[in-house]
Amino acid sequence: MKIVLDLQGAQSNSRHRGIGRYTVSMARAFAEEAAKTHELWLALNGRHDCSALDLIEDFSDLIPRNRVLINELPANIAGCLEANRERMLVAEVARASFFDQIDADCIWHSSMFEGWGDDSSASLGSGTDDYRHAATLYDLIPLIHPGRYLHDSKYKHWYYRRLGLLKRCGLLLAISESSRREAIDFLGIPPDRVAVVSAAVSGAFAPTFADETVWARWHQQYGITRGYVLYVGGYDVHKNVDGLLTAYADLPPSLRERHPLVLAGRCDEQVKRFLVNQAGRLRLKHSGVIFTEEIDDAELALLYSNCEVFVTPSLHEGFGLPVLEAMSCGAAVVGSNTASLPEVIGCEDALFDPRSPSSMAHKLQQVLTDADMRKQLREHAVKQVAQFSWAGCAQKALAAIEQHVERSPKKLVRTLRPRLIYVSPLPPARSGIADYSARLLRDLASHYDIEVVADQPEVLDPWVQANFPFHSVDWLRKFSDLEARVLYHMGNSPVHAFMFELMRQTPGVVMLHDFFMGGVRNWMDSFPSARRNWTVPHSKDGFRQILFEHHGYGALLHDMRQGRRSTIDTYPVNLDVLDRALGILAHSHHAIDLARWHWGEQIAGKFKVVPFPKALSRRDRREARRLLAVGPDEFVVCSFGLLAPTKLNHRLLEAWFKSSLVNDSRCHLIFVGENDGGEYGKNIVATIEKASSSKRIRITGFVDEDRYMDYVAAADIAVQLRTASRGETSAAIFDALAQGVPLIANAHGSIDELPDDALFKLDDEFSEEDLAAALDTLRGDDSLRQRFVTRSSEWLQRHHHPVVAVERYRDAIEQFSGHGVKALNEHALAVLQRNADSPKQGERMRRMGYDWMARNRPRPDKPRLFVDVTATSSSKLHTGIERVVRGVLTQLLSANGLSWRIEPVRLVDGKFVQALPYTQHLLELSPIAGEGSEVHPHAGDVFLGLDWVADVLPANTALLDAWRACGVKMLFVVYDLLPVRMPHHFPDFISPMHASWLQCIGHYADALVGISKAVIEDLRDWYDDHPPERRTPLELGYFYPGNDPAATRPTLGLPKEASRLLRRLTDTPSFLMIGTVEPRKGHAFVLDAFERFWASGGLANLVIVGRHGWMSDALGERLRARAASDARLIWIEQASDEYLEQLYGVARALIAASEGEGFGLPLVEAARRGLPVIARDIPVFREVSDGLAYYFDGHDADSLVDILGVVLTSEKFAQAREPSSSLSWKATTSRLCELISHGRHEQWLAPWVPMRERG
Structure with a gap:
C-alpha cells in the first residue's frame, strides 16, 4: 500500500505549537511502524524550504529522498489578507493538481487548518477520489463556539472553507474520542469514517526534580516559590484562564499565600494585560499570579514535575496535551469535566465544572489541603500515562488506514467531479427548505463541484459562503453547460417562485419537498412583481389559467364553488414541474402515491425516494433545560411546528385533558411554534385558558433555530399528529428522533413509513382515548421510552445518515441526468440548437423539436x-x-x-x-x-x-x-x-x-x-x-x-298569460304532448282522436308543447287554426323548463304518439312526476316505461279515444310509478363511464360481427 504523509502541519506557523509537535512525533512513529510493510512517501510545502530540509533530514532513515514530493506554490497566499485572495485560490488549484498526480492509496494530511497567516494551502484532489484522503482531526472548537472565534468574517470564511475539505476526506484520524464525537455530531461524519488514534508525549517529559539551584533561579527570574499551582497552555477564550483567576481568587488568602498561581508559556501582551487587570480587580497580589516567558521542553518538564498541582480549566479541548505532559512528569492533575479532558485525565475525582468558579475553587482547595489526594493523583498519573504512547498511536492509525483502504472502491478510475448547479433558497431565506439545503450541501460536496443559484441578494450560511460559488437567477438563464447536473429544491412557498420559469429553460432533477404547489402559484398570481417568473407570463388570471392547464374544468368549478383556499388544498398544480423534471426525488413513498393518484403511472415512474438526511444529535439536555427553566423532575410533552387544523393540535389538547398527566403538577404540554392566526388559533387559546391546568400548557410562538433545538433536547415526549397531508416530510419528527426523544405520531402520510418499533404509532384515524393512553403509557414506562429511542437511533444511523442519504441523492441524480429519457431529449435539443445558423433560428428549432418530442412521448398525466x-x-x-x-x-x-x-x-x-x-x-x-x-x-x-x-x-x-x-x-x-x-x-x-x-x-x-x-x-x-x-x-x-332538468342548466321564465292558462288547465282535465311538431311525432293522429273525442261530447284540453319543425307546414296551419277557434287546443311553441315543469303539474296524463324515437324522455319525465302515460305501442316506449303506460294502436285513432274515455271516467286509472330508465344525469353519466371502462358491463350487448367473420 502506498501512503503519502502530508507534513505541512510541521512546516507552517503551527510547527511551533501543539499541531507541529504532534505532526512530527506521530509521523515519526507511524513511519517506523508502517515502513515495515508499506511504501511511504512525504509531501512537503516548497514555500517553507527550511522546514522542508529539516524534515527530509529527520526522516531520511525511514523515507529516502526519492520518495519526497515537493509542492511548489505561489508566495503571498495567506488567507488573512484580502489582497492575497486571487493567489490563494490559484494555490489551492495548484495543490489539488499536485495531489491528482500522486497515485497513492492514502494521502494523510497532518492538518487541514493551515494557511491563515502564512504561505500554506489546503486542497484535496480535483477528481472523484476524496475517499483516499485522510486527515488528522484535532478539534472543532470554532465550529462549536462560533461566537467566540468566528466574529471576523474573513476568518470565518476561511475556516468554513477548510471545514468543507475536512468533511470531504474519506477518513478522519481523531486525537481523542471527544474529537471523534464532534466530527460525528457537528460534521455529520459516519462513525466508521472517524477513528481515534490518540496522542502521546515525547520522552523529554518525565519526572525531573528541581534542585536548590533551579528553585533559586526560578525565584529570581519569575518569583516562583515552592507549592505553586501550575497552568500550561494557550490563552484563547476556550482555555478559560480568566475563569481560573476567578476560581483562584475564591481560595482562602492563606492558601493563596502558600500556593502562587504560575501561568507558563508564551502569552500575547494584550492578553497578558487583560489578565493582569483582571487579577487586580480580583484583589490578587502581583506576586500571587506569575507569568513566565516562552520556555523550552526541558524547563517545562521541570515545572510539571515540581508543581503542587497542575490545573487545566479549559472549556473545550481536542485532546489536552499539557495534561498528558504533566501526568508524564508525575504531577497531580485536576481539570475540566468537558470534551476530551475526562478521557485523558481518567479520574472522576480530579474533575470539576469549568463553567463554575466555585466548583473549580472547591477542587483546588481540596487537592491543595489533602496530601493523600495529591499522592493518589500522582500514583494515578503513572498508570494513566502508560496508556498513551506514540507507538500505540501509530499502530491505531495504521490499522484505521488499512481498514479504510480495504473497504474503499477498488480499481476505480478517477474521473472529474461532476459539476452540479444547485438551485434552492438558502439562509437567510425564512424557509425550512433553505436550512435543509444548506445542510445538505455539506455532504453533497463529497460528490460534486457545486455552484448555488438562488433568487436572493446574498447567502449568509457561512459554510455555503466559504465553499460554493453563488450565482443569480440571470446567470442560470444564460447557462449552457450540457454536462452539468442541475438540481432544483421545489417547495410550496414564495421563495421558490423563480424556479418555474427556470425549469422551462434549464430542466434538471427536482427534489420535491411539497407535492402541492398551489400556494406559491396563487401568490405569484397575486403579486405583479412575481409575474416575470410565471409560467404564463401575460395572463391576467395566471392561477386559474395554470389550474385549468393542469387539472381541467373540474378544478375551475371547484375554485368557483369552494373558494381558492380549498382549491389550493385539493389540486397539486404541479404537472409542469413534474413533467419538465429530468427526474423527481422525494423523501417518502407517500409522495409517489399522490403522484400516481393525481397524474398516473407515467409521472409516478419518474420518482425516486431518497432518505431524509439526518444525523444523530445529542444536544446537552441538562443545559437546554437550564436555559428553558425546566426543572430536572418535570416531565415535558412537546408538539413542534406551526399550529394548524391539519396538525390536529386540538385533538392533542383533548387527549391531554383525558390523560393522567393533566393532574400531575410536574407535567407540562408545550406547543413549540407560532399559533394559527385565525379562528382555529383563537379556539386553541380559549380551550387552554378554560383548563384548570392552563398554567402548565403554553404556546411558545415563533422561536429561532437555536431555541427550537433547546425545546427538542428538553422534551421527554414529542407528539406529532397530521391529517390531510400534502406529501411533505416532517422535519420535526426527524429532529425529535435524532435527539433521542420518544415520539408519538399517527400513521398518516409519510409517517406511516416509519418503522413501528421506532415510535409509539397510532392509527391514522385515532381517538383521543388512544392518544391519552399513549401519553400515560410512555409517562409511566421508562424502559419503553428507551427502547423506542434505541431503535429509532439505530434506524436513523443506518438509513438516514447524511452520508447514506447523499449517496442515494448522487445515484439518482446521475441516473436521471445521464440515462433518463428526459435527459437524452434535452441533449438532443441542445445539439439541434447548436446546428442552427443563428440564435433566433436555434430557439425556433428547439421549440419545434420540443413540440414534436412531446407528441412522441407518453402523456404525463391521466388519459x-x-x-x-x-x-x-x-x-x-x-x-x-x-x-x-x-x-x-x-x-x-x-x-x-x-x-x-x-x-x-x-x-x-x-x-x-x-x-x-x-x-x-x-x-x-x-x-x-x-x-x-x-x-x-x-x-x-x-x-x-x-x-x-x-x-x-x-x-x-x-x-x-x-x-x-x-x-x-x-x-x-x-x-x-x-x-x-x-x-x-x-x-x-x-x-x-x-x-x-x-x-x-x-x-x-x-x-x-x-x-x-x-x-x-x-x-x-x-x-x-x-x-x-x-x-x-x-x-x-x-x-x-x-331526466333531472335541474342538472342541465334549466331555462327559466313564464309568459304573461301563464297564470291564467294554468288555472284553466287545472279546472278542466288536460292532456299534454311534448316534442317538436313534425310528421313522425303523431300530432295529426292525436288531433284526429281529440276531434272525435270532442265531437262525442268529451270534455278535456289538449296541450301541445313544442316548436314548429320541418315538413309540417300543413299541420302547423291546422293546429293554429283549430287553436284559434277552439280553446280546448293549446299550442305552446316556446316553453322554458320552468314553464314545462308547471304544465306537468296540472296535466291529467302525458300522450306520447311518436311513430319512432330513440328514447322517449317525456315518458320518463312524466312518470318521475307521478303523471300517467298514454303511449303509442312501439318497442322503445315499452322499454323506457317498463310496460307501465297505457298503449294505443297507432293506426286507429279510435283506440286512443277509448283510452281517453277510460282515463277521464275510471277511478282505477293509476298514477305511473317511476321506471328503471328514470335516472339522474349523475347516475346516467356514471353508467356511461362504467361502460367505457369495463368491457363486460351488463349493458354491453352482443357485438355486431361482420358477415365474413360469422361462422
Whole structure:
C-alpha cells in the first residue's frame, strides 16, 4: 500500500505549537511502524524550504529522498489578507493538481487548518477520489463556539472553507474520542469514517526534580516559590484562564499565600494585560499570579514535575496535551469535566465544572489541603500515562488506514467531479427548505463541484459562503453547460417562485419537498412583481389559467364553488414541474402515491425516494433545560411546528385533558411554534385558558433555530399528529428522533413509513382515548421510552445518515441526468440548437423539436376523455340530443375520481380543438385566456362522439385515421336510426347524410352506445343490411339519458298569460304532448282522436308543447287554426323548463304518439312526476316505461279515444310509478363511464360481427 504523509502541519506557523509537535512525533512513529510493510512517501510545502530540509533530514532513515514530493506554490497566499485572495485560490488549484498526480492509496494530511497567516494551502484532489484522503482531526472548537472565534468574517470564511475539505476526506484520524464525537455530531461524519488514534508525549517529559539551584533561579527570574499551582497552555477564550483567576481568587488568602498561581508559556501582551487587570480587580497580589516567558521542553518538564498541582480549566479541548505532559512528569492533575479532558485525565475525582468558579475553587482547595489526594493523583498519573504512547498511536492509525483502504472502491478510475448547479433558497431565506439545503450541501460536496443559484441578494450560511460559488437567477438563464447536473429544491412557498420559469429553460432533477404547489402559484398570481417568473407570463388570471392547464374544468368549478383556499388544498398544480423534471426525488413513498393518484403511472415512474438526511444529535439536555427553566423532575410533552387544523393540535389538547398527566403538577404540554392566526388559533387559546391546568400548557410562538433545538433536547415526549397531508416530510419528527426523544405520531402520510418499533404509532384515524393512553403509557414506562429511542437511533444511523442519504441523492441524480429519457431529449435539443445558423433560428428549432418530442412521448398525466360537442357548442337548441350532451358533459366535468381528464372538443377545419368558450359558458365559469387550441391525442386516450355531427364527420376520415393510429379508443353515441328508417319524415338530404354517418362510425368505432336497447337492436339490423367496412366485431351497448332538468342548466321564465292558462288547465282535465311538431311525432293522429273525442261530447284540453319543425307546414296551419277557434287546443311553441315543469303539474296524463324515437324522455319525465302515460305501442316506449303506460294502436285513432274515455271516467286509472330508465344525469353519466371502462358491463350487448367473420 502506498501512503503519502502530508507534513505541512510541521512546516507552517503551527510547527511551533501543539499541531507541529504532534505532526512530527506521530509521523515519526507511524513511519517506523508502517515502513515495515508499506511504501511511504512525504509531501512537503516548497514555500517553507527550511522546514522542508529539516524534515527530509529527520526522516531520511525511514523515507529516502526519492520518495519526497515537493509542492511548489505561489508566495503571498495567506488567507488573512484580502489582497492575497486571487493567489490563494490559484494555490489551492495548484495543490489539488499536485495531489491528482500522486497515485497513492492514502494521502494523510497532518492538518487541514493551515494557511491563515502564512504561505500554506489546503486542497484535496480535483477528481472523484476524496475517499483516499485522510486527515488528522484535532478539534472543532470554532465550529462549536462560533461566537467566540468566528466574529471576523474573513476568518470565518476561511475556516468554513477548510471545514468543507475536512468533511470531504474519506477518513478522519481523531486525537481523542471527544474529537471523534464532534466530527460525528457537528460534521455529520459516519462513525466508521472517524477513528481515534490518540496522542502521546515525547520522552523529554518525565519526572525531573528541581534542585536548590533551579528553585533559586526560578525565584529570581519569575518569583516562583515552592507549592505553586501550575497552568500550561494557550490563552484563547476556550482555555478559560480568566475563569481560573476567578476560581483562584475564591481560595482562602492563606492558601493563596502558600500556593502562587504560575501561568507558563508564551502569552500575547494584550492578553497578558487583560489578565493582569483582571487579577487586580480580583484583589490578587502581583506576586500571587506569575507569568513566565516562552520556555523550552526541558524547563517545562521541570515545572510539571515540581508543581503542587497542575490545573487545566479549559472549556473545550481536542485532546489536552499539557495534561498528558504533566501526568508524564508525575504531577497531580485536576481539570475540566468537558470534551476530551475526562478521557485523558481518567479520574472522576480530579474533575470539576469549568463553567463554575466555585466548583473549580472547591477542587483546588481540596487537592491543595489533602496530601493523600495529591499522592493518589500522582500514583494515578503513572498508570494513566502508560496508556498513551506514540507507538500505540501509530499502530491505531495504521490499522484505521488499512481498514479504510480495504473497504474503499477498488480499481476505480478517477474521473472529474461532476459539476452540479444547485438551485434552492438558502439562509437567510425564512424557509425550512433553505436550512435543509444548506445542510445538505455539506455532504453533497463529497460528490460534486457545486455552484448555488438562488433568487436572493446574498447567502449568509457561512459554510455555503466559504465553499460554493453563488450565482443569480440571470446567470442560470444564460447557462449552457450540457454536462452539468442541475438540481432544483421545489417547495410550496414564495421563495421558490423563480424556479418555474427556470425549469422551462434549464430542466434538471427536482427534489420535491411539497407535492402541492398551489400556494406559491396563487401568490405569484397575486403579486405583479412575481409575474416575470410565471409560467404564463401575460395572463391576467395566471392561477386559474395554470389550474385549468393542469387539472381541467373540474378544478375551475371547484375554485368557483369552494373558494381558492380549498382549491389550493385539493389540486397539486404541479404537472409542469413534474413533467419538465429530468427526474423527481422525494423523501417518502407517500409522495409517489399522490403522484400516481393525481397524474398516473407515467409521472409516478419518474420518482425516486431518497432518505431524509439526518444525523444523530445529542444536544446537552441538562443545559437546554437550564436555559428553558425546566426543572430536572418535570416531565415535558412537546408538539413542534406551526399550529394548524391539519396538525390536529386540538385533538392533542383533548387527549391531554383525558390523560393522567393533566393532574400531575410536574407535567407540562408545550406547543413549540407560532399559533394559527385565525379562528382555529383563537379556539386553541380559549380551550387552554378554560383548563384548570392552563398554567402548565403554553404556546411558545415563533422561536429561532437555536431555541427550537433547546425545546427538542428538553422534551421527554414529542407528539406529532397530521391529517390531510400534502406529501411533505416532517422535519420535526426527524429532529425529535435524532435527539433521542420518544415520539408519538399517527400513521398518516409519510409517517406511516416509519418503522413501528421506532415510535409509539397510532392509527391514522385515532381517538383521543388512544392518544391519552399513549401519553400515560410512555409517562409511566421508562424502559419503553428507551427502547423506542434505541431503535429509532439505530434506524436513523443506518438509513438516514447524511452520508447514506447523499449517496442515494448522487445515484439518482446521475441516473436521471445521464440515462433518463428526459435527459437524452434535452441533449438532443441542445445539439439541434447548436446546428442552427443563428440564435433566433436555434430557439425556433428547439421549440419545434420540443413540440414534436412531446407528441412522441407518453402523456404525463391521466388519459384524456375527449367529448365531441361540435354541434351542440354552436346551437341554442335545448331539445333531445343537446339536452343529453349538456347533461352528460356537465356531470363528467363535475365528477371526482375519474380515470380520465375530460376535454370537450369540437371539429374545426379538419382538426379537433378545445371547446373552451362553450364549456366555460356551460359551467358558468369566468373566462380564461384563449379560444381553445388543437388537441393532440396519445395512446390510451378515449374519444366519445357524444354529439350528432353527421354533416361533417364523414368528411374527416383522415383525422379519424390519425387518431386511431395513435391508439385512441373511439366510441360514438347513437340516438336513433329514424332518418334511415323513416326517410319520408325528414328532408331529402337527411337520410343519406345519416346513412353516411352510420357507415363512418361503424368503420372507425371500437364501440357504439345507444340511448336505449331498442336503438341498438335496430342498429344491429340495419348493419346487417348495410354492413360497414370493418374486419373486427363492433361492440354494442346502451345507456339511458338522465331526466333531472335541474342538472342541465334549466331555462327559466313564464309568459304573461301563464297564470291564467294554468288555472284553466287545472279546472278542466288536460292532456299534454311534448316534442317538436313534425310528421313522425303523431300530432295529426292525436288531433284526429281529440276531434272525435270532442265531437262525442268529451270534455278535456289538449296541450301541445313544442316548436314548429320541418315538413309540417300543413299541420302547423291546422293546429293554429283549430287553436284559434277552439280553446280546448293549446299550442305552446316556446316553453322554458320552468314553464314545462308547471304544465306537468296540472296535466291529467302525458300522450306520447311518436311513430319512432330513440328514447322517449317525456315518458320518463312524466312518470318521475307521478303523471300517467298514454303511449303509442312501439318497442322503445315499452322499454323506457317498463310496460307501465297505457298503449294505443297507432293506426286507429279510435283506440286512443277509448283510452281517453277510460282515463277521464275510471277511478282505477293509476298514477305511473317511476321506471328503471328514470335516472339522474349523475347516475346516467356514471353508467356511461362504467361502460367505457369495463368491457363486460351488463349493458354491453352482443357485438355486431361482420358477415365474413360469422361462422
